[in-house]
Amino acid sequence: MGTPSLHLNSHEQGLVLEMVEALGSSLKLGEVLDQAYGLLARLLPADCAAMCVSQPELPGGYDWVVTQMPEAFVTHYGELSAVDFVREAVVHQPNVVLRDSEMVAPRALERTALYQRCHEIGFPMEHVMSVLLDPRGDWHGGLTLYRERQRPFSDKDRALLQRLTPLLVNTVRNCRLLGHESRRATLLDTLFHHQGAECVVLAAPGREVMRTEHVTPLLERWFSPLERAPGGLPLALLAPLTRPSSAMGLEAPPPPPAWLREGPVMDLRVTYVPLPPDGQGRREWALLLRETPHGTPLPDAWRERLTPREMEVVAGVLRGWDNQLIADDLKCSLGTVKKHLQHVFDKLGVSSRAALLHHAARKR
Known part of the structure; x- marks a missing residue:
């Protein structure tokens, strides 16, 4: 024709x-x-x-x-x-x-x-x-x-x-x-600059795409050589993304639960964040790695006055977490965390996070 x-x-x-x-x-x-x-x-x-x-x-x-x-x-x-x-x-x-x-x-x-x-x-x-x-x-x-x-x-x-x-x-x-790459770059930039977190981006089947500057020394502090794969990533963190039921294809599985390793002074929490498919339609994941110091224990007297959800929010505050991190951990909105905190302040007669931390330290 x-x-x-x-x-x-x-x-x-x-x-x-x-x-x-x-x-x-x-x-x-x-x-x-x-x-x-x-x-x-x-x-x-x-x-x-x-x-x-x-x-x-x-x-x-x-x-x-x-x-x-x-x-x-x-x-x-x-x-x-x-x-x-x-x-x-x-x-x-x-x-x-x-x-x-x-x-x-x-x-x-x-x-x-x-x-x-x-x-x-x-x-x-x-x-x-x-x-x-x-x-x-x-x-x-x-x-x-x-x-x-x-x-x-x-x-x-x-x-x-x-x-x-x-x-x-x-x-x-x-x-x-x-346009897709521009949106991905914006998202990755947000993740990489997330307060207090390092980031690794993985593609199927556990292939590393990129990592932030301080990921390597952080992993070396928390995982022995025997616990790390040849590429340096911990086997425990790769496992949820390489199981057959969690294959990273076009139809992404739900994110695995947060992974936690407790230490004598600090804890390491890893959160799995699904990213939009790349330009070829392949699914990728961002692993946010965050070290958090052990916080002040929740006073026993407060347990009788707070709901279970309010106690979880207070426990996050006592670990030094900000509201967004608490929301991520509890899988709820930022507004919900703020509402719980206001109820806590009213019940305990405090006016701020600083006052809450101060009262918790006095009751140890």
Whole structure:
């Protein structure tokens, strides 16, 4: 199937240049494609359109970026997908623009189940043009234009969309990969600077991706050479992530419980934090390692006045933990910890954390 030469007038050339600029204007995929589609609709008039991008982390899931479609079509697409000859055609020719006349036999469109079902639900589809956007990764996108009138998409329409297809593919790939890496970098930066914590990032099956500066001496203090794998990571910390039931795939398992080793003066607590999949869809984990000094014991008299949950919050305060660390340990919100602390202050007649620590030390 050859592509005819494409001749654009000055107005069309201006719209193409605007579209190229729009496609490179941001890493926010929805924002970029929505703006680009507004320009595309002026170049390729259509009554309806849909653009989606697959979500590798949710097999079978799609992010519908542009949905200029009748509500009935969107509502019934679950059943329409089984007879969608458009999708069936484009998946076999990725990055190639196809019109309905190139998807089904001539004059056969009206006999297709998709055509008949669309008309039954009030969507009078007459012509369609579509392309599968395939960046040769583990995800893909799709753009489909529909016309309700007896005006087929022309050779020029197909040639124009074919000219724009590489730009759309690159835009979707860049937004997905660079935007994803930007979010990951922000998250990792937050983890690495978490107060009082060191961090190791692992990928399946226990392969180390990165570590913070002081992880190595910390592990050497807490684990003997016999307890560490050849890469230096403790076998006890790798075990929860290498068991068959906890394989780090696209469908991430729940995080393992926090790991604790008690010492004579300090304790080592390790918290497992699931990270978003990387650019290839692989699951990673961050291990937050935090040394905490033994705290002041909870006075016996307080046990009679506090609820079990309030005692757990107070125990965290007496260990020197901040509210966020207490919330992480108890798997509750920061606001919940603050509320418990206020109840504790009211019951014990103290006004602050410092006063709480002072009273606990006096009652030892």
